[in-house]
Amino acid sequence: MSKINEVLSYLEEGRAKAKCRHHPEGTLMKAIVYHKYGSPDVLKLEEVEMPTPTDDEVLIRIHAVSINGSDREGLIGKPLYARLGGLRKPGYPILGSDIAGRVERIGKNITQFQPGDEVFGEIPGYHGGFAEYACASEKTLARKPASLTFEVAAAIPQAGVIAWNGIREKGQVQPGQHVLINGAGGSAGMFAVQLAKLYGAEVTGVDNTGKLDFMRSLGADHVIDYTREDFTKNRKQYDLILDVIAHRSAFAYRRALKPNGTYFFVGGSVATLFQILLLGPWIQRTTGRNIRLLAVPQNSRDLISITELCETGKIVPVIDRGYSLSEVPEALRYVAEGRAKGKVVITVQQSVDK
Numbered sequence: 001m002s003k004i005n006e007v008l009s010y011l012e013e014g015r016a017k018a019k020c021r022h023h024p025e026g027t028l029m030k031a032i033v034y035h036k037y038g039s040p041d042v043l044k045l046e047e048v049e050m051p052t053p054t055d056d057e058v059l060i061r062i063h064a065v066s067i068n069g070s071d072r073e074g075l076i077g078k079p080l081y082a083r084l085g086g087l088r089k090p091g092y093p094i095l096g097s098d099i100a101g102r103v104e105r106i107g108k109n110i111t112q113f114q115p116g117d118e119v120f121g122e123i124p125g126y127h128g129g130f131a132e133y134a135c136a137s138e139k140t141l142a143r144k145p146a147s148l149t150f151e152v153a154a155a156i157p158q159a160g161v162i163a164w165n166g167i168r169e170k171g172q173v174q175p176g177q178h179v180l181i182n183g184a185g186g187s188a189g190m191f192a193v194q195l196a197k198l199y200g201a202e203v204t205g206v207d208n209t210g211k212l213d214f215m216r217s218l219g220a221d222h223v224i225d226y227t228r229e230d231f232t233k234n235r236k237q238y239d240l241i242l243d244v245i246a247h248r249s250a251f252a253y254r255r256a257l258k259p260n261g262t263y264f265f266v267g268g269s270v271a272t273l274f275q276i277l278l279l280g281p282w283i284q285r286t287t288g289r290n291i292r293l294l295a296v297p298q299n300s301r302d303l304i305s306i307t308e309l310c311e312t313g314k315i316v317p318v319i320d321r322g323y324s325l326s327e328v329p330e331a332l333r334y335v336a337e338g339r340a341k342g343k344v345v346i347t348v349q350q351s352v353d354k
């Protein structure tokens with residue numbers, strides 16, 4: 001039962017909350033909209049109604065928004081959990097979750113922010129950020145440090161909080177431990193490699209051929225090209241595996257773990273997720289190896305923790321490329337082609353003046 005609750009809260013934290021909050025007030029904004037799952041070709045720049053904040057929300061004028069694996073998944077509707085907002089067509093027409101901008105208006109229950117404040121964070125439901133304005137809960141927002149640009153701040157939230165949870169908060173990485181990060185050249189992986197090195201681990205990064213040098217530049221001690229080698233079949237074992245793109249069996253992950261080691265499923269195939277939920281507890285009882293889902297709550301506390309490391313330069317949010325709002329389809333195409341190293345960030349052009 002607790003496993004079911006874990007999955008339900010994981011889903012509730014994210015995509016299940018994908019409800020349309022756009023209440024027509026007559027004011028239009030530009031947004032990148034999609035009405036069916038597919039390639040970046042289904043994305044269109046349109047004028048849509050501006051969202052209105054509820055009593056518990058903040059309306060933000062977006063200056064920058066970054067792309068995550070969740071946008072790629074939400075666009076194509078795969079894995080299946082990406083369709084939780086809408087099975088046949090997207091439940092919410094605008095993708096984009098990690099934003100940085102200025103508070104425009106606040107709901108009446110908001111206590112931490114005022115209009116004009118510079119903020120950044122995740123939008124609950126992972127939707128609505130590829131637009132000039134979006135609403136978010138104050139629980140997932142933080143004040144943007146003056147030392148970080150809007151672009152750098154937008155690069156941190158989802159990926160940084162996943163890495164913080166996987167490596168530090170729940171992973172509790174210790175000096176000398178062997179840590180493997182699967183998908184290390186992408187958004188969360190880029191933060192995770194640096195964090196694991198910061199806490200003294202020996203780090204192995206796994207990603208495609210074009211990202212091997214990038215992973216080394218982040219500090220990875222060893223790199224594996226997933227197109228040539230399966231890290232679960234090379235007889236090496238790790239204290240911690242952080243997997244942002246899981247698609248193997250629970251037994252394969254067991255093989256790659258040291259006794260008492262931990263494997264975290266962050267994202268990937270639903271078949272793998274269910275195997276891990278069903279077999280993980282049994283594998284732990286019989287072998288001591290901990291194979292489980294890492295449910296990452298969207299929250300400002302963890303966001304502030306990882307951002308403090310970015311402010312001091314201990315962690316560098318690497319931005320591969322920047323695009324404008326109208327170029328979101330091109331940006332997502334670049335990411336989908338497997339070329340993005342670290343983060344891709346959209347600088348949003350404003351057309352509605354205060």
Ligand SMILES: NC(=O)c1ccc[n+]([C@@H]2O[C@H](COP(=O)([O-])OP(=O)(O)OC[C@H]3O[C@@H](n4cnc5c(N)ncnc54)[C@H](OP(=O)(O)O)[C@@H]3O)[C@@H](O)[C@H]2O)c1
Nearest residue numbers: 068069183185186187188208226244266267294295296338
């Ligand atoms: N657990 C939670 O609570 C939670 C919360 C939020 C998000 N998520 C999930 O977390 C994941 C986050 O991913 P992200 O934003 O870091 O994604 P990302 O930026 O797309 O990075 C994924 C990386 O993995 C690489 N990759 C693809 N196939 C691979 C394979 N077979 N082996 C190794 N690497 C491979 C990708 O390279 P290519 O370019 O070659 O594809 C890419 O570099 C998403 O699935 C999202 O849904 C989970």
